[in-house]
Amino acid sequence: MQKHQYEVVVVGAGGAGLTAALYASKTASTAVISKLYPTRSHTGAAQGGIGAALANTEEDHAEWHAFDTVKGSDYLGDQEAIDFMAEEAIDAVLELEHMGLPFSRNPDGTIAQRPFGGHTNNDTGKPVRRACYAADRTGHMILQTLYQQSIKNKVKFFDEFYVIDLLIVDGKTAGVIALELKTGEMHIFQSKTVIIATGGHGRVWEITSNAYSYTGDGVALTLRRGIPAEDMEFFQFHPTGIHKMGILITEGVRGEGGVMINGEGERFMERYAPTVKDLASRDVISRAMYLEIKDGRGIDGKNYLYMDVTPDVVNHYAEIDDRKNPDGSPYRVTADEILSKLPDIIDFCETYIGINPIADPMPVQPTAHYAMGGIPTNKYGEVVVDEKDTVLPGLYAAGEVACVSVHGANRLGTNALLDLIVFGKYSGLKAAEYSAREPFPDLPKDPAAFAMQQLDSIRNSNGNENMIEIADEMKKVMFEHVGVFRVEEGMQIAVDKVRQLKERFKEVRVDDKGLKFNNNLIEAWELSNLLDIAEVTAVSALARTESRGAHSRDDYKKRDDKKWLKHTLAWMENGGVRLGYKPVHITNYKPKDRSY
Numbered sequence: 001m002q003k004h005q006y007e008v009v010v011v012g013a014g015g016a017g018l019t020a021a022l023y024a025s026k027t028a029s030t031a032v033i034s035k036l037y038p039t040r041s042h043t044g045a046a047q048g049g050i051g052a053a054l055a056n057t058e059e060d061h062a063e064w065h066a067f068d069t070v071k072g073s074d075y076l077g078d079q080e081a082i083d084f085m086a087e088e089a090i091d092a093v094l095e096l097e098h099m100g101l102p103f104s105r106n107p108d109g110t111i112a113q114r115p116f117g118g119h120t121n122n123d124t125g126k127p128v129r130r131a132c133y134a135a136d137r138t139g140h141m142i143l144q145t146l147y148q149q150s151i152k153n154k155v156k157f158f159d160e161f162y163v164i165d166l167l168i169v170d171g172k173t174a175g176v177i178a179l180e181l182k183t184g185e186m187h188i189f190q191s192k193t194v195i196i197a198t199g200g201h202g203r204v205w206e207i208t209s210n211a212y213s214y215t216g217d218g219v220a221l222t223l224r225r226g227i228p229a230e231d232m233e234f235f236q237f238h239p240t241g242i243h244k245m246g247i248l249i250t251e252g253v254r255g256e257g258g259v260m261i262n263g264e265g266e267r268f269m270e271r272y273a274p275t276v277k278d279l280a281s282r283d284v285i286s287r288a289m290y291l292e293i294k295d296g297r298g299i300d301g302k303n304y305l306y307m308d309v310t311p312d313v314v315n316h317y318a319e320i321d322d323r324k325n326p327d328g329s330p331y332r333v334t335a336d337e338i339l340s341k342l343p344d345i346i347d348f349c350e351t352y353i354g355i356n357p358i359a360d361p362m363p364v365q366p367t368a369h370y371a372m373g374g375i376p377t378n379k380y381g382e383v384v385v386d387e388k389d390t391v392l393p394g395l396y397a398a399g400e401v402a403c404v405s406v407h408g409a410n411r412l413g414t415n416a417l418l419d420l421i422v423f424g425k426y427s428g429l430k431a432a433e434y435s436a437r438e439p440f441p442d443l444p445k446d447p448a449a450f451a452m453q454q455l456d457s458i459r460n461s462n463g464n465e466n467m468i469e470i471a472d473e474m475k476k477v478m479f480e481h482v483g484v485f486r487v488e489e490g491m492q493i494a495v496d497k498v499r500q501l502k503e504r505f506k507e508v509r510v511d512d513k514g515l516k517f518n519n520n521l522i523e524a525w526e527l528s529n530l531l532d533i534a535e536v537t538a539v540s541a542l543a544r545t546e547s548r549g550a551h552s553r554d555d556y557k558k559r560d561d562k563k564w565l566k567h568t569l570a571w572m573e574n575g576g577v578r579l580g581y582k583p584v585h586i587t588n589y590k591p592k593d594r595s596y
């Protein structure tokens, strides 16, 4: 077993992990461990943009950005952290620019910005241009830029190393255990601090925009070490995944003027969100789509709708909306402009479904997209482990795996990329600060014992259960019953089913008994993570008897601030889930009804 020693160990090489590593490595010895080659991280798939009130083409303010985020969160977001993020956003984007990120530009050379759902001018309620973008490849550009900077700054990378356990000694972080995928060898990383930046867990659901690697490893391994997961019932369904496949079509399409159309040719969002229409927040649009489909107004009565960005349709509705360019002239688009702003989307549609979005509408349905919940942290990325926000020394989390909570019950588009950069930075800085004042902790006697025991129980299982079947059954039951709309009976079915599947998983068959690149074993491990996350999600959702943000119940249709203006904490204990709650931090904005 090889042993390594670093002051800061970052788990994950996406936008959050790389930003954390960049900042930590300025003063502390830093290693990044990643199960994927860094530039394959899911951040590279982000399309639409990163939010910051730069006000490059129209009036905008960090306070407006903060309020939109609070409102988008359905008042479950922690307001102090949200204010912090909105204020830091401007410097964060400029810093990326100075690192060399090739943003799309305005004619005057400033960073171009486009409207995105839920981002508004707080005086008029109309959409505001706040999303900074690099065509529809914003995440790709962020990831490449951060990776180049990390290489330049000599961050040490352990690529294709899979972290399977977190070491805690006497209540302090002591390192991680990782499996080297190429050799199957275990590695012990002794460290003063660990920053978990492992991304999300959308693979719990059948239709998802998320990468295959989105298996919730960070949340699962902290749950197994007695750390709770926060607000897991809040998982965002993005309204526009390609029908049946879930591949994401960015909200940027609607930012450029695309509209949602039902089977009767009607722009139905006018009825649900009269002011912002197709730019309402994602939970609002996904629910509207569900209702349209339920009432038989899907395309040909089926379970999908159209998103239309063909120039004639965009121009028709731009005229009705009286939409203007920044210079006051009427907003109109040509096919070439659409092509230059959304090249990847057009390419995806042509490749996967043989449709050219400049000539024909795109068939779309809601797709599981983003985890608002995750490992509880404060605004410095420090992991907090109970109702009183007690910090676990040396442990940090940032990015989609973390719950700060700035997204509350529903995240606004462009705020995830922002979250990575802001909280990645602060977790890196704080971890380096902590490392400068603390000695290396001792390792436990047999550091890899817990990890080995779990791994061996999967590797040596002689059972006959097929992991693909277990995974499929979990994904289906979660999509059907813990999806866009929820009721008690359905969620109970999901809880029971996931528990049965966990039992069946104990008899899972792993055919490959080898060490080198044992993908079969890794897939089984990832499924065990997803099953834990599915259980925690379904149990947290069942308990919350209200509708808020992405958690929408047919049997409790209203938000209930008296009872439920609080964060859920879920611990995995004694083979089940224990729930607790902690208050929401409210500073400037008192909870109000959400209208668009």
Ligand SMILES: Cc1cc2nc3c(=O)[nH]c(=O)nc-3n(C[C@H](O)[C@H](O)[C@H](O)COP(=O)(O)OP(=O)(O)OC[C@H]3O[C@@H](n4cnc5c(N)ncnc54)[C@H](O)[C@@H]3O)c2cc1C
Residues within 6 Å of the ligand: 011, 012, 013, 014, 015, 016, 017, 033, 034, 035, 036, 037, 038, 041, 042, 043, 044, 045, 046, 047, 048, 049, 050, 051, 138, 139, 161, 162, 163, 164, 197, 198, 199, 200, 209, 210, 211, 213, 217, 218, 248, 250, 369, 370, 398, 399, 400, 401, 413, 414, 415, 416, 417, 418, 420
């Ligand atoms: C299709 C798509 C489009 C999106 N578009 C936007 C957008 O336009 N704007 C926006 O704001 N947000 C967008 N989002 C959301 C946003 O991109 C993600 O939330 C964000 O990129 C997550 O970054 P991250 O650094 O937390 O994780 P990731 O970038 O996914 O990185 C996770 C890292 O963790 C590593 N890892 C995971 N598990 C382990 C393990 N066990 N051991 C070792 N390493 C591990 C992986 O190798 C990877 O390097 C989009 C998301 C998707 C899926």
